[in-house]
Amino acid sequence: MLDFFTxxxxxxxxxxxxxxxxxxxxxxxxxxxxxxSVILQERSGSNSFTHERQSLKYKLDxxxxxxxxxxxxxxxxxTYVDKFIDDVQLRFRDRYKNELVQxxxxxxxxxxxEFEDDFQRILREAEESSRTxxxxxxxxxxxxxxSKKTVKSMIETKGGDKGKEQGGKKSKSSKKxxxxxxxxxxxxxxxxxxxxxxxxxxxxxxxxxxxxxxEEFIRKHTAGPTEKPSGQRNKQxxxxxxxxxxxxxxxxxxxxxxxxxxxxxxxxxxxKGGGGGGCGWVKGWVGSKSLSQEDMEPVxxxxxxxxxxKNVAAEIASQLCDSVAKKLEGKVMGTFTxxxxxxxxxxxxxxxxxxxxxxxxxxxxxxxxxxxxxxxFVITFCGVNGVGKSTNLAKISYWLIENGFTVxxxxxxxxRAGAVEQLRTHQRRLNALHPPxxxxxxxxxxxxxxxxxxxxxxxxxxAIAYARNQAFDVVxxxxxxRMQDNAPLMTALAKLIAVNMPDLVLFVGEALVGNxxxxxxxxxxxxxxxxxxxxxxxxxxxxxxxxxDTIDDKVGAAISMTYITGQPIVxxxxxxxxxxxxxLNARAVVGALMKA
Amino acid sequence: MDERSVGGDMGGKEDAKMLENTVKQFIEYVRKQVExxxxxxxxxxxxxxxxxxxxxxxxxxxxxxKTVRSAVLLVGLCDSGKTLLFSRLVSGKFKRTxxxxxxxxxxxxxxxxxxxxxxxxxxxxxxSLRAQYLEKFxxxxxxxxxxxxxxxxxxxxxxxxEFLYVLLTDSVICRNTPTLLVACNKQDITMAKSAxxxxxxxxxxxxxxxxxxxxxEFSQLPMRVEFLECSALSNKAEEGEADIKSLEKSLAKL
Numbered sequence: 107m108l109d110f111f112t113x114x115x116x117x118x119x120x121x122x123x124x125x126x127x128x129x130x131x132x133x134x135x136x137x138x139x140x141x142x143s144v145i146l147q148e149r150s151g152s153n154s155f156t157h158e159r160q161s162l163k164y165k166l167d168x169x170x171x172x173x174x175x176x177x178x179x180x181x182x183x184x185t186y187v188d189k190f191i192d193d194v195q196l197r198f199r200d201r202y203k204n205e206l207v208q209x210x211x212x213x214x215x216x217x218x219x220e221f222e223d224d225f226q227r228i229l230r231e232a233e234e235s236s237r238t239x240x241x242x243x244x245x246x247x248x249x250x251x252x253s254k255k256t257v258k259s260m261i262e263t264k265g266g267d268k269g270k271e272q273g274g275k276k277s278k279s280s281k282k283x284x285x286x287x288x289x290x291x292x293x294x295x296x297x298x299x300x301x302x303x304x305x306x307x308x309x310x311x312x313x314x315x316x317x318x319x320x321e322e323f324i325r326k327h328t329a330g331p332t333e334k335p336s337g338q339r340n341k342q343x344x345x346x347x348x349x350x351x352x353x354x355x356x357x358x359x360x361x362x363x364x365x366x367x368x369x370x371x372x373x374x375x376x377x378k379g380g381g382g383g384g385c386g387w388v389k390g391w392v393g394s395k396s397l398s399q400e401d402m403e404p405v406x407x408x409x410x411x412x413x414x415x416k417n418v419a420a421e422i423a424s425q426l427c428d429s430v431a432k433k434l435e436g437k438v439m440g441t442f443t444x445x446x447x448x449x450x451x452x453x454x455x456x457x458x459x460x461x462x463x464x465x466x467x468x469x470x471x472x473x474x475x476x477x478x479x480x481x482x483f484v485i486t487f488c489g490v491n492g493v494g495k496s497t498n499l500a501k502i503s504y505w506l507i508e509n510g511f512t513v514x515x516x517x518x519x520x521x522r523a524g525a526v527e528q529l530r531t532h533q534r535r536l537n538a539l540h541p542p543x544x545x546x547x548x549x550x551x552x553x554x555x556x557x558x559x560x561x562x563x564x565x566x567x568x569a570i571a572y573a574r575n576q577a578f579d580v581v582x583x584x585x586x587x588r589m590q591d592n593a594p595l596m597t598a599l600a601k602l603i604a605v606n607m608p609d610l611v612l613f614v615g616e617a618l619v620g621n622x623x624x625x626x627x628x629x630x631x632x633x634x635x636x637x638x639x640x641x642x643x644x645x646x647x648x649x650x651x652x653x654x655d656t657i658d659d660k661v662g663a664a665i666s667m668t669y670i671t672g673q674p675i676v677x678x679x680x681x682x683x684x685x686x687x688x689x690l691n692a693r694a695v696v697g698a699l700m701k702a
Numbered sequence: 703m704d705e706r707s708v709g710g711d712m713g714g715k716e717d718a719k720m721l722e723n724t725v726k727q728f729i730e731y732v733r734k735q736v737e738x739x740x741x742x743x744x745x746x747x748x749x750x751x752x753x754x755x756x757x758x759x760x761x762x763x764x765x766x767x768k769t770v771r772s773a774v775l776l777v778g779l780c781d782s783g784k785t786l787l788f789s790r791l792v793s794g795k796f797k798r799t800x801x802x803x804x805x806x807x808x809x810x811x812x813x814x815x816x817x818x819x820x821x822x823x824x825x826x827x828x829x830s831l832r833a834q835y836l837e838k839f840x841x842x843x844x845x846x847x848x849x850x851x852x853x854x855x856x857x858x859x860x861x862x863x864e865f866l867y868v869l870l871t872d873s874v875i876c877r878n879t880p881t882l883l884v885a886c887n888k889q890d891i892t893m894a895k896s897a898x899x900x901x902x903x904x905x906x907x908x909x910x911x912x913x914x915x916x917x918x919e920f921s922q923l924p925m926r927v928e929f930l931e932c933s934a935l936s937n938k939a940e941e942g943e944a945d946i947k948s949l950e951k952s953l954a955k956l
Contacts, residue, residue, distance in 0.1 A: 117824065118802030120786040135799065138781075141801045146830055209808035211824070215793040358875040455834070466861050474910055475860070483749065 107233070109160060109177045111225065112137060115214055116171040122219045136160055137175050143260035145173075147672055148429040148456045156180060165191045168437040169396060170199070172207040186236040187671075194229050234681055306412060310615055318326060394437045397461065402431050403447045416510060416699050418662030419621045422669050430456055454700055461692035463674030467648070469610070470509055471664035474578055476609065482514070482573040483604065485580045486566075487650070489614035490626055491587030494679060496525065498614060499582050500532040502677065504684040507540050507550045511579035517603065518554035518562040519586040526555045529584060539684075552578070562586070563602040570606060583608065590629035599630075599636030603644055612676060613646045616653045623666045630672065648676035651690070655680045659698040664690065770842040771878065773821045774810065774953065777836065777869070778849035779828040779861055780871035783887040786934040787825040787849060791950070802826040803836055820844065832865070840874050845881040845953070852886040852894035852931070855903070857907070863907035867947065879925035883952050889933040897929040928952055 109610075110133040112123040123379075125133065136157045144155050144164075155162045162176040174195050178184055198221060199206065226629050246254055305467045413423040430452050439448055474482040486497045496519070503513045516535060519525035536551045554569040566583050575579045585602065588595035603611055613630060615623060627646070635643045649667050657663075664675060675690045764781065770912045774812040775782045783807070785799040792808045803826055808845065810822040850862055869875060872881075884904075886897045895903075908918040920927040 110801075114798075115806075116802070116804040116807030118799045118826075119789065119806070120798035120800060123798060134798070138801045141803060142828065145803060146828060211788070211808040212792065214806075215789055215795060215797065391938070458834065459830045462833060464829050466829075466864050468860075468864060471864075471910060472859060643848050 107178060107182065107228070108663060109133070109179065111174075111194070113174050113177045113221070115211075117211055117214075119211065120216045121172070121214060122221045124222070124225060132690055133177060136162060136177060140164060140175065141173075143672075146459065148426055148460055148669070150429040152430075152487075163187050163191060165195055166432060166435070167199070168196060168433060170209070170436055172206075172592065174198075184236070186232040189227065190232040193232065194225065197224050199294060199695065202474070207609045209269055211636040235600065241414050243342045253507075295478040307470065337416075338564055396436055397434050399431065399435060401445050401684075402434060404510045405446050406431055409449065409453055410528060412702075413662060413665075413699070417620050417657070417660040417676045418699075419666040421543075422624065422666045423662075426453070426456065426669070450700070454696055455502055457665060457696045457699060458692050460668055461675070461690065461695060465674070466670060467674050467676055472609065473506070474513060476610060477511075477579055480571060480574075480577075482578050482581045482609075483614060484570055484608035485610045486583040486585065486603060486606075488585050488603075488630065488646075489587060489611050490589055493614045493616045494534075495587065496528055497682060498652055498677065498679050499529075499584050499685070500536070500648055501679065501687040502686055503532070503551055503580075503582055504536060504539075504685055506580055512545075512548065512577075513551050514569060514573045514578040514581045515551065515553050516566055516581055516583045517553060518564070518565050518569075519564055520556075520558050520560050521586040524558065525584070525586070526553075529555070531537070536684075552576075562598065563605050564608045566602055590626045590633075596629070596633035597637055600633050603634060604638040604640070611644055611647045612650050613667075613671075614649070614650045614652060615663065617651050617657050617661065617663045618653055619663050621666075623672055625665055627667060646671055646673055648673050650677045650679065651675050652679035653676050654688075655686070659701060661695050661698050664695055665699070721850045751946075758792045771842050771880070772819075773807075773839060773842040774845045774847060775836075775839055776822065776824045776847050776849060777832075777865075778827050778887075779851065779858060779865060780829070782827060782849040782851040783934045784824050784827060784849045787847075787885070787887065787949075790934050791822060791874050791953075801828060803828070803831065805839070810953075812954045813949070813950050820953070828858050836869070836872075840872060842876070843875070843878065843880045845883060846875075847883045847949070847953075849885050849887050850900060850910050851888050852900065853891040855886075855895050855900055859903055859907060863904055863911060866904065867908060870906060876924070882923075882927045883949070884923055884927065884929045886931045886947055887931065887934060889931045890935055897931045908956045 107126070108124075109126045109129050110124060112120055112133060114120040114123075114137075125134070139157050140155050140162050142152055143165075150166065153163055153165065155164070159180050160177045161180045162175055162177045164173060166173055174191055176187060176191055180186070198219075201221070201224065202217075202219060206214055300513045305533050410423045410427045413426070414420055418426075430449065433456075434449065439445070439450075473483045487499055489495055496552065499515065503515065506513050515529055517526045517529050530553055533551045533553045537549050540550045554565070554572055556565050556568075562585060569583070570581055572578075583602075583606075585599060586595075588599065590596065611634075613627065615626065619626070629647050634645050638644065651664055651667070654661075668675060678688045678690050680686045681689055728888070761779065776788055778784050780801065788806060788808070789795060789797045789799070792810055802824065805825050807821055807825055808821040809818070810820050812818050812820060823839055823849075825839065826832065848866060848869070855862065866884075870885055883899070886895070886900050888894055905918050905920065909916070912918060930952055932949045
């Protein structure tokens, strides 16, 4: 059933691998794609990944720096895979503990890991257990809960509550006559982690309701922090503490007449991180303490809030923190390092890694390459309204002219009033700064415009043809600003890009944007992918981050944008004059982000 | 003192005597102080002085030992064959490899008469990791082996040139001038370019990157640069010897 299973070190050496019967393709490609898309881009929060027709699941072992990857066909839904990877990991660690503890590439190269038999055994067990679990029989009526209720409790009255428990909804309840077997059912504990409001209060007296609520309150406060459901998505586990307050018993919902004195909150449960008497904290100092999820949780929460305060989009911050947690789980800390410092260092490294470009960014070299091929280098600017496309286009043309290239500006913004005139003014100014006499008689900047109201894609195509004829080096295409939700405009943009095939598609985004950045980029990319006819659609290739001088150190937008697209930030706009164009310094931005 | 005692000047004689007395008194005073003092105090002063001297010696020793460079770095673009080359050099075995996300290091004994042992360090080639690992290890580098995929070199020539340019213009590397060995890997593939061709292509690219307009040659650099061919994967795939003899010879010459 499995296509392949590999165990390899983080340094890249494969310790053991298994290839399923009948599978001919090598798994190196998919696993490399997994490493590059997920682990290196800090998306290790969820542990599965789809590559073409295969689904890959993986587990990181941070103590011995190993990675376990399993791959199977997408169409199969194998339920045992998660537990299977865990079992394999434990077995491998137990069996080769002595060798792995030595740590070092020499150990990996010299040992051969004969894991085949153990692997087959665990696989057989996993497959059998999944088969036995799937046969569940339906319950007979006598076994169900409904048979235990009385008829009277299930009667709905006007304005009253329903006979069943409602999970997570708050609605007013009214009191009813209590039938005898009620308390037995009502004391069934609510499923953990859900905000259930026990509306099954049919017919309890006021005092009994208050008593019940009191018990719930106590229970919630003693068992609260550990009641996180593991299987649910990360978003749902963010149980807002505010809601808990509103659900607290004694507030006006149920007891308007009685003033309820809440019992004093019970003492907090003893901290279990210490581990036995006084030696626990020493162990934390001396090293050889491995990090667990509980240790990192408070630090990560704080870091997440810090990032959100610095204008990183909320879901990006949470995904980043999950990814860092996965990377550090089980890792053994060095001497005299605290959990907080390890987590901070790991987060800092991840942020620097995200901001480093994944491919070479050298526009001048690419323009030279296009020059040698006798075709113009086409750059398209897109973005929402008012982010600074035209201003930054002018800055970039100034930069290109300073480096000795000739530029043609294509005015494909045929909608906004004054757009063409604005570009014409820029053209005149730039030509005044670099007069044609100094550049062999030909003006360095020219504007190609066809007025207002025409089709932008057509103008772009004509502009590129004109540039090719007149041997211009670069064509800068300015488009109209559009909201990401505006479907017809997004279609028009996608058509412009698909038809003209520019060399570089730059998304212009302002640094002031917060959570909106995620939405904008996702929808822009989606539109470009949907409306392209070819198999490999042209997506956003780079980001221009504008208005960087208006934010002091709330530089989170840079992280949000790079994380979502995976594309580098090519330019940073730091002002409104021609000289205010910079490139991104990853270390400085991360320093500003992590500063308290 | 003799002249003074010989001199018949009455005042001079008195002065001399006074001087002698004061000196004698001073010596007496010091001797008394030393004898009166607690021996423990004296010993503690001596021990403190000795500790300071020893610390100074140790510090000097440790600080100088840091600048001893004994690492050979394996760098290059992603998928150029660094990890397999690392495995071959250290143990001679073939191992399947995946994209590295951390560095690996192992001792390597050079095949020369002296048999010096270097630390061979394999750095990840992925763009987002390259910079931070290079930062970490560049000061300890005695030699850098830059691995190039000779088969797809034509497509990647600009990326290779940019990485090599960044490497050569780094301040720490310019200061230490480690030997640069450009290993043109994957020679077992038929389409692989020769080392000479790769050298010429890189020199042409450097003209663009340097923006000086003059022709560039690797011999102009202050460090020793050598281009060689190798193949980490032999013709028979997993078994068989890899063709890394020229690389081993160059490493022996370090």
